[in-house]
Amino acid sequence: IDVLTENKRFAKDNRRFFNENEIIAINIMGAVGSGKTTLIEKTILAIKNKELGKELKVGAILGDVFGDSDFKRVSKHSVIAEPLNTGKECHLDAHILNHTLHQRIDEFKNIDLLLIENVGNLICPSDFDLGETYRVVIVSVTEGEDVIEKHPLTFVNADVIIINKVTLANLVDVDVEKMVRDAKKINSKAKIIKMDLKDGIGIEEWINFLRSVLDVSC
Amino acid sequence: IDVLTENKRFAKDNRRFFNENEIIAINIMGAVGSGKTTLIEKTILAIKNKELGKELKVGAILGDVFGDSDFKRVSKHSVIAEPLNTGKECHLDAHILNHTLHQRIDEFKNIDLLLIENVGNLICPSDFDLGETYRVVIVSVTEGEDVIEKHPLTFVNADVIIINKVTLANLVDVDVEKMVRDAKKINSKAKIIKMDLKDGIGIEEWINFLRSVLDVSC
Ligand SMILES: Nc1nc2c(ncn2[C@@H]2O[C@H](COP(=O)(O)OP(=O)(O)OP(=O)(O)O)[C@@H](O)[C@H]2O)c(=O)[nH]1
Numbered sequence: 153i154d155v156l157t158e159n160k161r162f163a164k165d166n167r168r169f170f171n172e173n174e175i176i177a178i179n180i181m182g183a184v185g186s187g188k189t190t191l192i193e194k195t196i197l198a199i200k201n202k203e204l205g206k207e208l209k210v211g212a213i214l215g216d217v218f219g220d221s222d223f224k225r226v227s228k229h230s231v232i233a234e235p236l237n238t239g240k241e242c243h244l245d246a247h248i249l250n251h252t253l254h255q256r257i258d259e260f261k262n263i264d265l266l267l268i269e270n271v272g273n274l275i276c277p278s279d280f281d282l283g284e285t286y287r288v289v290i291v292s293v294t295e296g297e298d299v300i301e302k303h304p305l306t307f308v309n310a311d312v313i314i315i316n317k318v319t320l321a322n323l324v325d326v327d328v329e330k331m332v333r334d335a336k337k338i339n340s341k342a343k344i345i346k347m348d349l350k351d352g353i354g355i356e357e358w359i360n361f362l363r364s365v366l367d368v369s370c
Numbered sequence: 371i372d373v374l375t376e377n378k379r380f381a382k383d384n385r386r387f388f389n390e391n392e393i394i395a396i397n398i399m400g401a402v403g404s405g406k407t408t409l410i411e412k413t414i415l416a417i418k419n420k421e422l423g424k425e426l427k428v429g430a431i432l433g434d435v436f437g438d439s440d441f442k443r444v445s446k447h448s449v450i451a452e453p454l455n456t457g458k459e460c461h462l463d464a465h466i467l468n469h470t471l472h473q474r475i476d477e478f479k480n481i482d483l484l485l486i487e488n489v490g491n492l493i494c495p496s497d498f499d500l501g502e503t504y505r506v507v508i509v510s511v512t513e514g515e516d517v518i519e520k521h522p523l524t525f526v527n528a529d530v531i532i533i534n535k536v537t538l539a540n541l542v543d544v545d546v547e548k549m550v551r552d553a554k555k556i557n558s559k560a561k562i563i564k565m566d567l568k569d570g571i572g573i574e575e576w577i578n579f580l581r582s583v584l585d586v587s588c
């Protein structure tokens with residue numbers, strides 16, 4: 153069986169699980185260090201501060217090749233969190249996600265929002281449908297201003313494209329507006345957010361996106 | 371034939387070509403935006419300024435998934451430069467390098483130093499021996515302070531480990547000394563250089579490394 157056919161089978165299974173249990177699952181992709189874990193932490197804090205309105209239950213699955221530093225950062229926020237080490241693979245796939253969900257299926261089925269942090273890599277993860285509801289790609293200005301135009305296949309299917317660490321743009325000689333133009337050229341439908349997770353820029357827009365997909369009133 | 375067996379065959383062929391023509395080939399790996407192209411540009415400028423002593427002939431092969439922006443940056447420095455697009459693969463392999471070398475074999479055989487920029491990815495490229503003489507991994511502080519400990523397999527076989535953009539460390543709350551400790555734990559033999567290509571930090575140490583391997587007198 154080829155890898156992508158098997159992946160489709162498990163993605164379908166995951167998607168059925170999310171739909172049956174009314175879970176919004178978000179696949180967060182991006183290069184190493186783009187800000188994926190920080191985005192998850194800030195999202196959990198906003199939800200705890202009732203910025204999304206009703207009491208939402210959040211789950212998080214933290215993918216990495218090796219180590220549990222991201223899992224430790226997120227699990228201290230008392231949400232249902234699981235580490236997911238691939239060992240060698242440079243991407244998460246639907247099979248390994250399916251396996252992780254089933255390890256704590258009774259807890260995961262009661263959540264409203266599942267944040268899945270993919271392996272830090274801007275090339276391979278976008279080939280593998282996990283069964284997610286939305287795909288978010290977060291890229292940072294410190295990766296250089298050509299990073300979006302160099303990876304069209306990664307950005308073409310994103311629902312949200314976040315350009316992060318924008319306050320550092322001058323320090324790395326990057327034109328943020330060129331990055332925005334490149335993103336629009338590749339994907340005219342995606343929501344594009346200019347962000348700085350440290351300075352709080354763009355977090356409001358991200359929370360508004362979540363509010364709209366989680367169908368919560370304020 | 372499995373992928374790594376075929377890769378070994380072409381790596382051997384590349385290595386024979388480099389040895390017969392007394393070429394030092396350096397495989398420069400690192401995540402997207404870590405500073406690979408900037409390092410190549412600064413290296414070429416130092417050589418042109420005779421900082422390495424004798425007149426050295428430099429070649430460069432610029433690997434990327436897509437696009438030629440790195441090739442354009444380097445080829446304006448009038449060196450023998452070739453773009454190498456993988457289309458989809460998240461790493462360079464010995465076969466595709468072998469093919470690129472043969473396209474201009476008469477020119478490449480006369481160079482002294484070949485700088486190979488691998489695809490921007492911190493996971494897969496280190497699995498593929500290209501036949502290179504030295505392996506350099508460049509990582510930037512903006513990728514987060516856990517980036518080295520999370521990718522042991524990438525750093526274990528490096529000859530040089532460069533920690534780049536160090537002047538930005540405070541802005542991303544990163545402890546550079548922890549990154550140095552992590553690098554030493556994984557690989558006690560590698561030369562570790564703290565660098566900032568914009569501010570010129572560590573470039574002297576890099577040039578000294580090149581001088582030592584190119585066996586040039588000052
Ligand atoms: N200045 C600034 N620093 C940021 C921002 N977002 C993240 N950082 C820093 O960037 C580094 C990496 O952030 P993470 O959230 O760990 O990135 P990641 O994408 O989860 O990294 P991996 O899981 O290793 O791929 C950390 O040192 C953060 O403090 C930002 O918007 N501005």
Ligand SMILES: Nc1nc2c(ncn2[C@@H]2O[C@H](COP(=O)(O)OP(=O)(O)OP(=O)(O)O)[C@@H](O)[C@H]2O)c(=O)[nH]1
Nearest residue numbers: 296324402403404405406407408490535566567568
């Ligand atoms: N402040 C600062 N910026 C740097 C440094 N090195 C590189 N940059 C910037 O970082 C960005 C990426 O640098 P590149 O040299 O293009 O990185 P790369 O590794 O070749 O990127 P890819 O080929 O896309 O993987 C550019 O905007 C550079 O100006 C540095 O030491 N300090």
Ligand SMILES: [Mg+2]
Nearest residue numbers: 188189222269
């Ligand atoms: Mg992370």
Ligand SMILES: [Mg+2]
Nearest residue numbers: 406407440487
């Ligand atoms: Mg480059």
